[in-house]
Amino acid sequence: MATDVGGVTTDSATATVTDTAGATAAGSTTAVGATAATTAGVTVRNLHRSFNRSGGVLNGLDLDIAPGEFVALIGRSGSGKSTLLRALAGLDRDVEGYGRISVPRQVSVVFQDSRLLPWRRLLANVTFGLEGKDAAERGRRALTEVGLAGRERAWPGELSGGQQQRAALARSLVREPQLLLADEPFGALDALTRLQMHALLRKLCAVHKPAVLLVTHDVDEAIVLADRVILLDEGVVGTDVRVDLEERSQADPGFAALRRQLLDALGATGEHLGSDFIAPGTRRAS
Numbered sequence: 360m361a362t363d364v365g366g367v368t369t370d371s372a373t374a375t376v377t378d379t380a381g382a383t384a385a386g387s388t389t390a391v392g393a394t395a396a397t398t399a400g401v402t403v404r405n406l407h408r409s410f411n412r413s414g415g416v417l418n419g420l421d422l423d424i425a426p427g428e429f430v431a432l433i434g435r436s437g438s439g440k441s442t443l444l445r446a447l448a449g450l451d452r453d454v455e456g457y458g459r460i461s462v463p464r465q466v467s468v469v470f471q472d473s474r475l476l477p478w479r480r481l482l483a484n485v486t487f488g489l490e491g492k493d494a495a496e497r498g499r500r501a502l503t504e505v506g507l508a509g510r511e512r513a514w515p516g517e518l519s520g521g522q523q524q525r526a527a528l529a530r531s532l533v534r535e536p537q538l539l540l541a542d543e544p545f546g547a548l549d550a551l552t553r554l555q556m557h558a559l560l561r562k563l564c565a566v567h568k569p570a571v572l573l574v575t576h577d578v579d580e581a582i583v584l585a586d587r588v589i590l591l592d593e594g595v596v597g598t599d600v601r602v603d604l605e606e607r608s609q610a611d612p613g614f615a616a617l618r619r620q621l622l623d624a625l626g627a628t629g630e631h632l633g634s635d636f637i638a639p640g641t642r643r644a645s
């Protein structure tokens with residue numbers, strides 16, 4: 360399994376994680392414990408993770424994501440969202456138990472900060488680690504797709520936060536991932552830029568069709584972007600709802616009902632808003 364993390368490709372076929380992808384070119388399997396299988400989408404079975412001096416963070420979690428499906432992952436602060444994402448990215452060497460993780464061969468990860476290398480120009484960032492004579496051309500195309508044509512020679516420090524996240528998306532998508540893992544990628548952006556990034560991500564996903572797992576605190580963002588919203592609770596998938604709206608906006612009558620259902624599941628409605636919850640549409644303090 361090749362995972363692109365900020366332009367650096369890692370291979371999880373080491374340590375406690377076993378890559379058995381040789382069986383098929385379509386996907387790879389990270390086997391934790393005894394079981395192994397191969398999928399083009401994501402399959403997680405009975406995943407456990409705990410850290411020193413704390414109880415289980417993931418407690419026998421099961422999850423399926425179909426090829427090309429967009430899943431948003433919500434949950435209270437500390438519920439294990441990033442822990443799950445890191446396990447899927449192959450970044451956690453210590454997932455334990457007799458669970459199983461199957462992910463596609465090519466996985467890309469984007470984070471809240473762009474992780475662009477400040478000493479490389481934009482095109483060099485996007486193509487970093489990319490092989491083949493057409494790498495530069497592919498990089499230029501990707502920058503054009505995210506609206507950064509003409510900025511190939513810019514330094515990351517010359518870009519706004521939104522532009523840096525666009526570049527991070529270009530760097531991920533130029534590798535044509537079958538799975539895109541995104542950990543609050545728009546969490547540090549202002550509301551308007553965030554809306555623009557939503558439109559861009561939806562457009563890019565329609566073209567490239569990766570499966571997506573998006574971690575977000577913003578229920579509205581989850582509803583606007585995802586095919587399915589899942590809620591992590593007590594280390595397993597609690598709520599799992601399909602987003603079936605005519606229109607991906609608050610104008611759709613089903614939007615408010617779905618939002619309320621998810622907020623209820625989060626225990627975050629009415630006067631019981633937790634301090635760790637970010638109200639829909641507002642910016643997360645980091």
Ligand SMILES: Nc1ncnc2c1ncn2[C@@H]1O[C@H](COP(=O)(O)OP(=O)(O)OP(=O)(O)O)[C@@H](O)[C@H]1O
Nearest residue numbers: 410411413416434435436437438439440441442443
């Ligand atoms: N490397 C680590 N060492 C010890 N504990 C950790 C480590 N990583 C995560 N944890 C703990 O695991 C729990 C889940 O953390 P995680 O970051 O996955 O939550 P989260 O749902 O992503 O939270 P947030 O929404 O605040 O980002 C927390 O209690 C956290 O303190």
